[in-house]
Amino acid sequence: MRATAKAHTNIALIKYWGKRNEELILPTNSSLSVTLDGFYTRTTVHFKNELQKDVFTLNDKVIKDIAYERVTNYLELFRNYANKQGLYAEVNSINKVPTAAGFASSASGFAALAAATAQALKLDLSEQELSKFTRQGSGSACRSIYGGFVEWQKGQANDGSDSYAIQIAPQDHWDIRVAAVVLTAKEKDVSSRVGMKRTVDTSVFYDGWLDSLPADLEAIKEGIVAKDFEKVGSIAEANCLKMHATTLGAVPPFTYWQDTTMTVMQTVQSLRKSGFPAYFTIDAGPNVKVLYLPKDEQEVLKKLRQTDGVTDVIVSKVGEGISYV
């Protein structure tokens, strides 16, 4: 009744931005990400008959706040599925995702938790089934089941049975790099969850966003298969700009960008003008991730590190999917 799993975070190139069902975490659109080898969560789940409730430690600290509630509620899904009501677990997580770089630790966190829990309970789930469980912990986590390039198919069904991730290309298909650019920290005014919901509910641009996605998704998959970096990068950057544009049409409008976000965007565009193909993408926060090719690493990192407001740059390669230890 004990298992350990490791999962990597991922960065979306086609953004997940809106839920059609809040409880089951069903998205309004399909998304696509690359799994990152630099950043992961390793989680051990140990079910024990003598426990009266779940115990959750994160980086060796016992957690009792809202994060505990999210974990214990999530374990209920598995207990109900396995008919093991009343069987509690010790959950120990080590999180190697730098939150300062604007990565949500929920993606690797829920992927590792789901995998370790299913293994500990000997559920023998397919990766597809595991992806569906993971999705219900945190939407983007369902993509972290796989390594390489991964699509989360939004699905049509009301029960979420066809909303899961599939692998587009494995880790060793293509060696691209992602630099996570850490900026002088400021507090976020609007959380991802709140911003996503406000955008879906009020943005005058939300329909335009949704309408444009199927073409982006088809084109970027072609680009990944063909290893066409300019195609993949420019679609990812344009998709990110569209996602952030939707927040400017919300009521009231808001943005996740700060001036330093824009400074890094300008650095990336000037790298391209100098002949170094590099493209940015930005999640629901101020930090910027930069895609580039290994041959350009030295120049790209130098320019990013010289940019005003940049405190750190952390490099990642394409990562693998769930592994068990």
Place this chain on the structure above:
Amino acid sequence: MRATAKAHTNIALIKYWGKRNEELILPTNSSLSVTLDGFYTRTTVHFKNELQKDVFTLNDKVIKDIAYERVTNYLELFRNYANKQGLYAEVNSINKVPTAAGFASSASGFAALAAATAQALKLDLSEQELSKFTRQGSGSACRSIYGGFVEWQKGQANDGSDSYAIQIAPQDHWDIRVAAVVLTAKEKDVSSRVGMKRTVDTSVFYDGWLDSLPADLEAIKEGIVAKDFEKVGSIAEANCLKMHATTLGAVPPFTYWQDTTMTVMQTVQSLRKSGFPAYFTIDAGPNVKVLYLPKDEQEVLKKLRQTDGVTDVIVSKVGEGISYV
């Protein structure tokens, strides 16, 4: 056959962003502006039988480039209307619009030129007719015919006969201020004209933009009549954000913002958090204009001048319409 007219520039609170007819300069949407007393063009037009072609001087320099072509082509409109083909003019303009602050001099420029030309030719045009002539020189110039708060009604007719400006409230209706924030100058990548056209032709957000405008326009007119500063400011700021969002959905995407643009936006938002109502608006360029009330002038200007990247702040009151000297 000689007349002098003075016209002030204006800043749009509901943006003009897209043409439905490029030649007649007919807009896809109605817009609304405030005329600014600080910035103007004074133009003398003198028709002389002995001239073989038009002569244009701007700030005492003889102009022979594309700006000359625009002026002489524009005068043809009047010559054709007045049946004075072959009668040329000396046009002398003094332009007091600081282009560094990102004001297009075309608004006050074409308004003054149209008024002086019509007067020199003794055409006895109504302000409505004059506004239609002015529109054909530069779209937003048609709003500079009037002082105070001005709407450019987009109209429906294919010949432009119902596309002209009307005054919503006169200059002395409401004393609000506009600070033009001058930023460290960088070159614009995409001109207003090109950006507008690319957005209309390709942006996935253009329909959302258009759909949202009638409500913005109605609400801001109510706010102006009621002198509700928070209402007017927040609608203007949201409308500007929506206009700029449309460029992020164009193919390829682009933005007029620079990092310093964002820094000033953040200053304005932090002024509001400190209890000083101030709102920004931004045209097709990086510079920011800030709306505020006279009682808050000291604090607003202090904070703007302390902002990184700001090289100058130029204050304007609400201005008057066309005048003749």
